[in-house]
Amino acid sequence: MTYDTFQQLNYLWMAVAVIIFTVLIKVTAPYGRHTSTHWGPQISNRLGWVLMEIPGMTVVIFFVLTNLPVQNAVTYILVSFYIFHYINRTFIFPFRIHTKGKKMPLVITCMAVCFNLVTGFLLGYYFGHFAHYAGSYFAQANFIVGALLFSAGMYINWKYDNKLIHLRQPGDTNYVIPVGGLFNFVSCPNLLGEIFEWTGFAILCWNLPALSFLVWTVANLIPRALSHHKWYKHRFADYPARRKAVFPFIL
Numbered sequence: 001m002t003y004d005t006f007q008q009l010n011y012l013w014m015a016v017a018v019i020i021f022t023v024l025i026k027v028t029a030p031y032g033r034h035t036s037t038h039w040g041p042q043i044s045n046r047l048g049w050v051l052m053e054i055p056g057m058t059v060v061i062f063f064v065l066t067n068l069p070v071q072n073a074v075t076y077i078l079v080s081f082y083i084f085h086y087i088n089r090t091f092i093f094p095f096r097i098h099t100k101g102k103k104m105p106l107v108i109t110c111m112a113v114c115f116n117l118v119t120g121f122l123l124g125y126y127f128g129h130f131a132h133y134a135g136s137y138f139a140q141a142n143f144i145v146g147a148l149l150f151s152a153g154m155y156i157n158w159k160y161d162n163k164l165i166h167l168r169q170p171g172d173t174n175y176v177i178p179v180g181g182l183f184n185f186v187s188c189p190n191l192l193g194e195i196f197e198w199t200g201f202a203i204l205c206w207n208l209p210a211l212s213f214l215v216w217t218v219a220n221l222i223p224r225a226l227s228h229h230k231w232y233k234h235r236f237a238d239y240p241a242r243r244k245a246v247f248p249f250i251l
């Protein structure tokens with residue numbers, strides 16, 4: 001594939017994300033607290049998470065490992081940011097959540113697999129075929145700023161995923177109003193952290209597939225945060241009125 005064709009594919013993929021965003025604003029994706037039995041066959045929530053997240057990481061690793069001659073150390077470091085996130089999301093997060101007996105629709109798992117396959121392909125193909133980062137890349141401002149933002153985002157994402165997970169005892173599936181820290185400002189600090197992470201990743205990689213991954217992340221997570229926020233307000237009459245969904249004081 002030529003570089004131009006590859007770039008056009010990325011623009012096309014971003015356009016699809018914009019369409020999906022408009023759909024997700026209207027239709028809440030039915031997993032987690034929004035899970036539904038009206039979306040066909042269901043599978044275990046935990047298995048769903050593992051199956052959803054494993055393809056993206058696998059495809060990226062495949063392309064990087066099968067194109068070793070064009071790689072340099074910088075490429076490996078950039079890819080490792082992505083892999084680091086996905087090791088947690090695929091192999092650790094699903095085994096820590098307290099969602100015993102909970103299920104998600106198989107169709108959601110399949111849609112997420114498709115998304116992760118395409119995203120993983122675009123990132124992996126870029127890193128495997130087109131990436132030519134100079135050895136001095138780590139001293140560039142975009143790498144430093146991006147790496148800091150990614151790290152801060154990951155810290156926030158992990159910290160607030162952790163807080164949410166520990167609102168329940170194992171075996172419990174009830175919901176309570178989370179309080180403290182960023183929860184004083186937004187309903188979904190973990191999603192805010194994830195948006196920071198992939199913003200940082202796009203800045204530190206400075207390539208189109210990382211940007212398209214960010215566009216997809218925003219297209220998924222802003223509607224999800226709005227749905228969570230609406231759900232909280234509906235479920236709890238005493239839900240803090242001044243709390244926003246995902247961006248403090250803004251949205």
Ligand SMILES: NC(=O)c1ccc[n+]([C@@H]2O[C@H](COP(=O)([O-])OP(=O)(O)OC[C@H]3O[C@@H](n4cnc5c(N)ncnc54)[C@H](OP(=O)(O)O)[C@@H]3O)[C@@H](O)[C@H]2O)c1
Binds near residue numbers: 034097168178190221
């Ligand atoms: N990159 C992407 O496109 C993308 C898309 C989606 C999610 N994610 C990431 O995946 C992670 C999970 O996201 P999510 O929206 O599915 O999860 P979430 O609603 O934030 O919940 C995380 C965990 O905490 C539990 N929980 C949440 N609120 C609770 C409450 N008030 N009381 C008790 N337990 C509560 C949830 O249980 P239940 O499952 O039973 O509700 C779940 O196990 C986040 O880190 C998010 O950033 C990324």
